[in-house]
Amino acid sequence: NAGVTQTPKFQVLKTGQSMTLQCAQDMNHNSMYWYRQDPGMGLRLIYYSASEGTTDKGEVPNGYNVSRLNKREFSLRLESAAPSQTSVYFCASSLSWGGSPLHFGNGTRLTVT
Amino acid sequence: TQLLEQSPQFLSIQEGENLTVYCNSSSVFSSLQWYRQEPGEGPVLLVTVVTGGEVKKLKRLTFQFGDARKDSSLHITAAQPGDTGLYLCAGAGGTGNQFYFGTGTSLTVIP
Numbered sequence: 001n002a003g004v005t006q007t008p009k010f011q012v013l014k015t016g017q018s019m020t021l022q023c024a025q026d027m028n029h030n031s032m033y034w035y036r037q038d039p040g041m042g043l044r045l046i047y048y049s050a051s052e053g054t055t056d057k058g059e060v061p062n063g064y065n066v067s068r069l070n071k072r073e074f075s076l077r078l079e080s081a082a083p084s085q086t087s088v089y090f091c092a093s094s095l096s097w098g099g100s101p102l103h104f105g106n107g108t109r110l111t112v113t
Numbered sequence: 114t115q116l117l118e119q120s121p122q123f124l125s126i127q128e129g130e131n132l133t134v135y136c137n138s139s140s141v142f143s144s145l146q147w148y149r150q151e152p153g154e155g156p157v158l159l160v161t162v163v164t165g166g167e168v169k170k171l172k173r174l175t176f177q178f179g180d181a182r183k184d185s186s187l188h189i190t191a192a193q194p195g196d197t198g199l200y201l202c203a204g205a206g207g208t209g210n211q212f213y214f215g216t217g218t219s220l221t222v223i224p
Contacts, residue, residue, distance in 0.1 A: 004155070035214075040122070042201060042214040043156070050209070058211070090155050098210035099144050102203075104155025 002026055006091050006105035013081045013112045021076040021108050023091030031097040032074035033058075034066060036087040037107070043090065049074055050097035081112045116140075117204055117215035125221040126192055134187045134200055134218045142204030145178055145185045146212070150199040192222045 004025045013019055025032065030051045035043040045058030049068040063085060065077045074093075078085060089108045094100035117138045126132055136145070144163045148156035160169050162178035162185065169176045173196075175188040185202055202215040 040216060042117070042119075042216045043203075044214070045211065048211070056209075092155070099205040099212075101146065101158045101161060102148075102156070102212065104157070106154050 004091055004093055004103055004105035006089075006108050008108060009106070011108060011110050013078075013110065015082060015112060017081050018077065018079050019081065019110075020078075021089055021091070021110075022073070023075065023105060024073045025091075025093040025103070026072065027093060027095075027103065028071070029093035029095050029103070030071070031094045031100070032068065033092040033094075033102065034064070034074070034076045035090045035092060036060065037090060038087050046076065046089075048097075078110075081110075083112050086110060086112045117202055117213055119200075119202060119215040119218050121218060122216065123219050123221075125223065128193060128222055128224050129191050132189050132192060132220070134189075134220070135184070136186065136202035136204075136215050137184045138204060139183065140204070140206055140213075141182050142206045142213075143182070143210055144205045145182070146203045146205075147176055147185070147187055148201045148203065150201060150217075151197075156199075156201055189220075192220075194222045194224050196220060197222050 007022045033048045034046040047066040049055045052071045091105045092102040147159045150156040165180045165182045167178045173190045200218045203212045
């Protein structure tokens with residue numbers, strides 16, 4: 001049982017380049033999330049998908065887009081990467097929206113130079 | 114944004130010592146969770162507390178939710194090196210009852 005799988009684990013981009021972070025869960029969860037983690041700031045919500053077919057902005061959505069491809073998969077796209085987007089990105093899923101425990105992937109460490 | 118402040122930010126103690134980590138906010142949360150994160154991995158849920166004043170125990174870890182549901186504490190008795198990690202609190206509230214994470218407490222237990 002893999003849980004939440006994220007790819008890639010590491011990525012280095014130059015300013016202005018684009019990339020997509022992939023996330024898949026095999027727990028039949030309805031809700032999926034993208035967080036970024038920066039030192040001293042905890043985890044901040046970028047976008048979420050409360051259920052298949054819906055997506056909404058979180059606390060820090062600027063510079064990102066998401067796609068809920070199906071119930072299992074939720075991708076995060078950086079169209080034009082900036083150094084301020086250097087961070088560790090975590091995908092998470094939960095059985096339902098609004099207070100259900102979050103299950104996290106192991107993260108993608110992104111550096112933008 | 115519903116800010117959750119954790120203290121201390123860093124803690125280094127000897128094996129066998131006791132410690133308490135605090136998670137404070139001015140906002141009321143419908144529930145609060147504690148996660149532990151190890152280097153290179155995602156956070157893993159330890160506990161969920163829902164009722165004001167609730168106390169939950171998980172082996173040597175004791176979690177308490179404040180009476181007003183604005184704060185929480187995590188107490189570890191006789192810490193062991195395996196307790197080393199980043200402890201995060203997360204309160205559910207606001208629009209859609211989403212989670213707001215605390216700033217984290219990095220714990221190191223020295224053998």
